[in-house]
Amino acid sequence: MSTLFRDPPAARYSAFSALLLIYTFTVAANATLGLIICLESKLHRPMYLLMALLTLTDVAVVTNALPRIMANLVARNRISLLECVAQMFVYHVAIRLQAFILVAMSLDRYAAVVHPLRYGALASNARVLRSIPVLIAAAVLPVLAYANVASLDYCRPMVLLAPCCQVTFLSSLACTETRSYTALYYTNLTTGLALPLVVILASYALIFRELHRGGRGGGRGGRRGGGVGKAAVHSCVTHFAVIAVSFGSVFFTFFSSLQLAMGLPGDLVVVFQTLQYFAPPALNPLIYGLRTADIRRSLAKAFGRRRVAPRARVVA
Secondary structure, three states: OEEOOOOOHHHHHHHHHHHHHHHHHHHHHHHHHHHHHHHOHHHOOHHHHHHHHHHHHHHHHHHHHHHHHHHHHHHOOEOOHHHHHHHHHHHHHHHHHHHHHHHHHHHHHHHHHHOHHHHHHHOOHHHHHHHHHHHHHHHHHHHHHHHHHHHOOEOOOOEEOOOOOOHHHHHOOEOOOOHHHHHHHHHHHHHHHHHHHHHHHHHHHHHHHHHHHHHOOOOHHHHHOHHHHHHHHHHHHHHHHHHHHHHHHHHHHHHHHHHHHOOOOHHHHHHHHHHHHHHHHHHHHHHHHHHOHHHHHHHHHHOOOOOOOOOOOOOO
């Protein structure tokens, strides 16, 4: 089984170099962010622990895809059926886990904005750590059904018009009945991505309603002062940007697959779909690193920069 790349040799090696740089940067950025969160005691809070877990899934996604894509670019290596199924398994587990982590982050922001006085009771490091095995089990168990795709009878040319293995492309090569696999794929897509997105959007609808009430002075946020509102808005916008990048890339790839069936050139689909495997992992640490003051200060401290002294308070 070989993945389709038809670029000229010079372009292939240029693409390999670009992907290698992107891969190196992505792994280094996510590893740095995760390490900073682990080492800095001030960042040992629920939101940052979830952020550290998100960096692990980002590294898993990019490592699962880019090395194989780069190998195909320079050597046109063949991939075995079992390796293809394993690649699908890792990817689907990782993106489902990312979706559940983003749900937990949105619920954390909901508790911080709507119930600030009860935040310590609603969200804690212990609860986050206890939820990790549950999140992993919820991500792994539904994807186990994809292993059965290896037992299908493949009688068509084993060439995938995709940068990495996917259930829809792989089942299209089989001569046996695959409607059950297609139904399973869309069920997993709904439960693993669409439902988490609905929960996230509902959480942010409640958050922005509370902020709007606070801005008018009639809600709980208005009675507690505007400083909390500004910090909440900033953190919510940062998190929402990560949500847009993560879910946007997945659904963009899904629709590009449909466009392939409607006649979109296969090579163009490959380029579009490749973005899915490195754009969110590369952008997420940049978004959090640039927009989160605590992380910026921790990075400056870790790299030996002198921290700016706080302003002296004037005592009346």
